[in-house]
Amino acid sequence: MQERLSFYKKRESAVHRLNPLSKLTLALGIVFVSFLSPYYWTPHLLILFAVIPLSLLGKVLREYINAMLRLILPTAGFLFIMQALFQPLEGVELFRFGFLHPTQESVLFAFANATRIVVMVSSFTIFLLTTHPNELMTDLTRRGLPGQFAYVIISTLQIIPQMQAKAQTIIAAQRSRGLDTESTFFKRAGSLIPLVGPLVFGSLVEVEERAIAIEARGFTSTRVKTSLNSIPDTNKDKLIRWSLIVIIIVTLASRIWLS
Amino acid sequence: MAIVNLQNVTYRYPLTDESVLKNINLQVDEGEFLAVIGPNGSGKSTLCYTLAGFVPHFFKGEISGSVEVAGLESSASTLDEWVMNVGLAFQNPFNQISGAKFTVFEEIAFGLENIGVPREEMKPRVEDAMKLTGITDLADRSPYSLSGGQQQRVALTSILVMQPKVLVLDEPTSQLDPIGTREVFGVIRTLAEKGMTVILAEHKVEWIANFADRVIALHEGQIILDGLPGEVLTSDILLEKGFGISRYTSVARKARAIGLWKNSNLPVTLDEAVDGFKR
Ligand SMILES: Nc1ncnc2c1ncn2[C@@H]1O[C@H](COP(=O)(O)OP(=O)(O)OP(=O)(O)O)[C@@H](O)[C@H]1O
Ligand SMILES: [Mg+2]
Numbered sequence: 001m002q003e004r005l006s007f008y009k010k011r012e013s014a015v016h017r018l019n020p021l022s023k024l025t026l027a028l029g030i031v032f033v034s035f036l037s038p039y040y041w042t043p044h045l046l047i048l049f050a051v052i053p054l055s056l057l058g059k060v061l062r063e064y065i066n067a068m069l070r071l072i073l074p075t076a077g078f079l080f081i082m083q084a085l086f087q088p089l090e091g092v093e094l095f096r097f098g099f100l101h102p103t104q105e106s107v108l109f110a111f112a113n114a115t116r117i118v119v120m121v122s123s124f125t126i127f128l129l130t131t132h133p134n135e136l137m138t139d140l141t142r143r144g145l146p147g148q149f150a151y152v153i154i155s156t157l158q159i160i161p162q163m164q165a166k167a168q169t170i171i172a173a174q175r176s177r178g179l180d181t182e183s184t185f186f187k188r189a190g191s192l193i194p195l196v197g198p199l200v201f202g203s204l205v206e207v208e209e210r211a212i213a214i215e216a217r218g219f220t221s222t223r224v225k226t227s228l229n230s231i232p233d234t235n236k237d238k239l240i241r242w243s244l245i246v247i248i249i250v251t252l253a254s255r256i257w258l259s
Numbered sequence: 260m261a262i263v264n265l266q267n268v269t270y271r272y273p274l275t276d277e278s279v280l281k282n283i284n285l286q287v288d289e290g291e292f293l294a295v296i297g298p299n300g301s302g303k304s305t306l307c308y309t310l311a312g313f314v315p316h317f318f319k320g321e322i323s324g325s326v327e328v329a330g331l332e333s334s335a336s337t338l339d340e341w342v343m344n345v346g347l348a349f350q351n352p353f354n355q356i357s358g359a360k361f362t363v364f365e366e367i368a369f370g371l372e373n374i375g376v377p378r379e380e381m382k383p384r385v386e387d388a389m390k391l392t393g394i395t396d397l398a399d400r401s402p403y404s405l406s407g408g409q410q411q412r413v414a415l416t417s418i419l420v421m422q423p424k425v426l427v428l429d430e431p432t433s434q435l436d437p438i439g440t441r442e443v444f445g446v447i448r449t450l451a452e453k454g455m456t457v458i459l460a461e462h463k464v465e466w467i468a469n470f471a472d473r474v475i476a477l478h479e480g481q482i483i484l485d486g487l488p489g490e491v492l493t494s495d496i497l498l499e500k501g502f503g504i505s506r507y508t509s510v511a512r513k514a515r516a517i518g519l520w521k522n523s524n525l526p527v528t529l530d531e532a533v534d535g536f537k538r
Contacts, residue, residue: 006361132361133361134359134360134361134365150359151358151359154358154359154360155357155358155359158358158359158361158403159358161403162353162403206351206354209349209351209354209355210354210355210358211317212308212313212317212347212349213349213354213355213356213357213414214357214359214369215313215317215338215342216311216313216342216346216347216348216370216418217342217357217369217370217373217417217418217421218339218342218343218370218373218374218421219357219373220338220339221339221342221373221374221375222339223339223373223374223375224375225372225373225375226371226372226375226376226377226378226381227372227378228364228365228368228371228372228378228381228382229365230378
């Protein structure tokens, strides 16, 4: 079967038990502080004292390291090289190679940016690893997010892999009728046209059916919705959220006053 | 007591010129199992949507006559009320999965969440419904990881859990393989035996012959036959109007022409055919 587009790892942990909104605030808080803090060492400290401990506490260290090696570090490394080389800042020139003349400043600047990116992606990775999308949406809906909005997000997560599977089926069917999907790029691009029809028109009919199906289950009912699972929201959660808001404000203020 | 009562119902989809249902009169008793047959485009789905309130509340268009189902009157009620009283399931199992849920259990609870059933009530209701349709062991699976027959049973369960008074099924097995078909018909039979009022649009006539109390035949939006399965499904009129008929009926009809079939009634199922030839 197709993988779902969800990173969530089901575990028993203190992080998993937190309210989804608290985790979202936590992830955003870490990102804000790393971007707003004027000190270049802030992102490093955040990785060491926030991101890694959180991944340990949430029992997703292995998945996090995996994502780090395969996605986060390569992306950040690429951004670092591009910025260091192509964004010349005034300062001490390190070397000159053709039109490239990186300076000490540009390298430092690029490095600081790359570490911020690492922090941002890391903190969201951990958030996604420990938060079930359904729980997040149920909680946000309970707090006033429109139900339709939540539905679009969640069903997209689920339906994209299904659409991919369907496209594969159509491709297989068309190929068995002689469709060329393996030669040069332009030929292939041209030969994709016959795939568009079934996919798009099939989808339009499906949209109507789907609308009827969820309607038949009271989706637009005017009654107050309930939810199957109760989502924890303890005093600890409230404390975490308020502390983070204070931390964000303090960082913002220090940024304004210190610079 | 009639739980469904249609009087002179005529319906036209928006932006079209021709009526798709023409002067339909139909009464269905509580606990009755009614099958609807008809060639492609004869209006089976439209009739199903009418019974479930989606015509006219969802599709709009122009309707005349009176539609009463489960104590609701079409012109005087909202889709919201219909959904609470009449369940609708249809062909494509995949499109009936909400996409909003990650497990079968949650999927079935989706309707209950939408209509605001208290949490304590939800779990037992979902569990009972799953037991009824025999899918208890699928509770923790992703709805998308299931076979067509399993998905269709999930779709049926998701409707049943809302405790409708009337169940409308539009060709629920047309996209399933023989195993899936058997699974789904097994569920439908259980429901019928429990006294649920079932209206089933279907072209698999052998199944209908085994299950239904009564059959109506739709042709170009009109009911042309209404009666017992054995009568309607073997009627010569079906042949003239291009309905799909059972191969056993065709064989026996040919046999009758050359004097090999001596019964007065034609068979629909294999068993009936075997019985008839034995005599
Ligand atoms: N949404 C719509 N808008 C306009 N016309 C429609 C719509 N849906 C169906 N029709 C038309 O109404 C007629 C009856 O269609 P309906 O789907 O009820 O037939 P059916 O008996 O269910 O056919 P099938 O066996 O193919 O499912 C057809 O001529 C069809 O083209
Ligand atoms: Mg139909």
